[in-house]
Amino acid sequence: MAKGQACLFGGLGVCVTLRPEGLAVNHGMSYYGVHWQTVLPYAAGLAGAALFTHRALRDAAARTPSPARLRRMADSFVVLLAGIVLTPYTLGGVVDWAHRGLGAALFVLQLLLAGWLVAWAHGDVAGVAFLLVQFGGGVLAAVYVLQTEGLLIHGEATFQLGFALVLARTLPLVAPPIAAPSPGRGRRARQRAGGLSPVRS
Numbered sequence: 582m583a584k585g586q587a588c589l590f591g592g593l594g595v596c597v598t599l600r601p602e603g604l605a606v607n608h609g610m611s612y613y614g615v616h617w618q619t620v621l622p623y624a625a626g627l628a629g630a631a632l633f634t635h636r637a638l639r640d641a642a643a644r645t646p647s648p649a650r651l652r653r654m655a656d657s658f659v660v661l662l663a664g665i666v667l668t669p670y671t672l673g674g675v676v677d678w679a680h681r682g683l684g685a686a687l688f689v690l691q692l693l694l695a696g697w698l699v700a701w702a703h704g705d706v707a708g709v710a711f712l713l714v715q716f717g718g719g720v721l722a723a724v725y726v727l728q729t730e731g732l733l734i735h736g737e738a739t740f741q742l743g744f745a746l747v748l749a750r751t752l753p754l755v756a757p758p759i760a761a762p763s764p765g766r767g768r769r770a771r772q773r774a775g776g777l778s779p780v781r782s
Contacts, residue, residue: 585633586745592626593738595619607725608670609733611680615671624666631662634748638694641756646701654694661687681726688719691744698751708751715743 596613597603599622603612613619638655642648661683668680695715699708718739725731 583749585630585637586741586748588629588633589626589741589745590738592622592629595622596626604734607728607731607733609684609722609726609737611665611670611684612734614666615669627662627666631659635659637748637752641752644756644759646755647697650697651694654690657690658687658694661690684726688722688740691740692716692719695744695747695751698747698755702751702754705751705754708747708754711743711746711750713743715740715747718743 593610593613596610596619599618600613600616603619606612610623613623635655635658638658639652642651642655645651664683665680665687668676668683670677670680692715695712699705699712702708718736718741720736722733722736722740725733725736
């Protein structure tokens with residue numbers, strides 16, 4: 582999970598370094614998917630985010646109150662991110678609107694997912710605070726998404742940061758990692774299975 586967000590923000594950091602003017606234009610993170618200098622780190626960052634987040638969610642699903650729902654959300658997360666990468670807005674027309682629609686659907690999915698995790702964590706205070714950060718970033722992005730100038734990328738980055746923090750905080754609370762058995766315990770279990778008793782000195 583942390584790897585997924587590291588991929589996203591790492592890729593974005595490379596993109597901003599290569600084309601810092603992307604922070605001033607109002608095309609959001611998608612600006613970096615339509616320039617040859619940044620399309621590779623942009624796509625790699627989103628692909629890494631999709632892969633690792635999907636894996637973390639599906640691995641944890643069986644230990645959550647709604648495994649099937651979480652698995653569907655994890656799968657949808659990958660599909661929507663892939664769709665965003667494959668629909669560069671500069672093609673205009675239907676492709677541009679498809680790109681916007683996929684982006685909006687992704688934001689809704691991430692808000693729903695974060696909301697469910699916070700609810701399953703019984704309203705954990707830190708989780709709620711991070712959810713509010715995510716929501717605030719979403720509002721900021723929504724305000725500027727159809728304008729020619731503004732802070733779209735800043736809203737998107739804030740939204741994704743809030744989402745990452747919600748996942749990092751609540752997923753271990755909702756679905757605690759399964760502890761690996763200690764070597765001694767595993768050896769005793771094998772001895773019992775084989776009909777042997779531990780040798781006592």
